[in-house]
Amino acid sequence: DTGVSQDPRHKITKRGQNVTFRCDPISEHNRLYWYRQTLGQGPEFLTYFQNEAQLEKSRLLSDRFSAERPKGSFSTLEIQRTEQGDSAMYLCASSAGTGTTNEKLFFGSGTQLSVL
Amino acid sequence: AQKITQTQPGMFVQEKEAVTLDCTYDTSDPSYGLFWYKQPSSGEMIFLIYQGSYDQQNATEGRYSLNFQKARKSANLVISASQLGDSAMYFCAMSKTNAGGTSYGKLTFGQGTILTVHP
Numbered sequence: 001d002t003g004v005s006q007d008p009r010h011k012i013t014k015r016g017q018n019v020t021f022r023c024d025p026i027s028e029h030n031r032l033y034w035y036r037q038t039l040g041q042g043p044e045f046l047t048y049f050q051n052e053a054q055l056e057k058s059r060l061l062s063d064r065f066s067a068e069r070p071k072g073s074f075s076t077l078e079i080q081r082t083e084q085g086d087s088a089m090y091l092c093a094s095s096a097g098t099g100t101t102n103e104k105l106f107f108g109s110g111t112q113l114s115v116l
Numbered sequence: 117a118q119k120i121t122q123t124q125p126g127m128f129v130q131e132k133e134a135v136t137l138d139c140t141y142d143t144s145d146p147s148y149g150l151f152w153y154k155q156p157s158s159g160e161m162i163f164l165i166y167q168g169s170y171d172q173q174n175a176t177e178g179r180y181s182l183n184f185q186k187a188r189k190s191a192n193l194v195i196s197a198s199q200l201g202d203s204a205m206y207f208c209a210m211s212k213t214n215a216g217g218t219s220y221g222k223l224t225f226g227q228g229t230i231l232t233v234h235p
Binding site: 043098 | 160213218227
């Protein structure tokens with residue numbers, strides 16, 4: 001399978017704990033994105049990387065959130081001191097970085113986070 | 117700021133019939149792209165179709181076509197010959213160029229429409 005893969009698929013944690021999610025993009029894609037989707041809503045942009053550089057972060061990404069993409073391959077999203085409001089589906093996507101408006105994103109199946 | 121509006125929370129269609137899912141958008145950017153994605157219960161977002169703001173013709177991809185009316189700022193998705201496997205959530209989304217005139221995958225999504233196909 002050469003699509004975008006995310007791990008884990010589901011994560012249940014207690015409030016205050018730290019969690020980390022992993023995303024493996026399509027191998028030849030240089031851009032990687034994180035989106036968050038809450039129930040009944042469309043995905044919201046969180047951050048994106050071009051190769052290993054994090055080029056934009058949404059205001060939705062509080063100081064408790066940090067994302068990395070070492071060596072421009074896989075990426076991790078860490079949430080520290082989780083809160084119940086962090087419960088959501090976290091989607092990762094990658095693209096080939098055309099620099100045009102038709103840049104197509106390929107999404108993974110997401111990590112569903114539940115904070116108790 | 118960009119905004120995508122999908123006014124139909126849910127739609128029902130009989131198998132083999134056509135269905136139109138509505139999408140209107142708001143942007144001041146002269147160059148933008150419009151996408152439709154399908155999200156089945158598995159959670160993965162699946163790309164369906166793309167329309168560029170300067171494209172003269174409406175986009176088509178197999179059973180999917182995009183009815184693009186620029187003056188009305190609408191980008192409706194038409195699914196012909198509906199199949200049971202089309203039952204899913206459908207999202208309209210928009211990309212834009214940044215100040216440098218290039219774009220990247222920062223998409224603005226609507227709230228989605230749940231499509232149910234009846235046998």
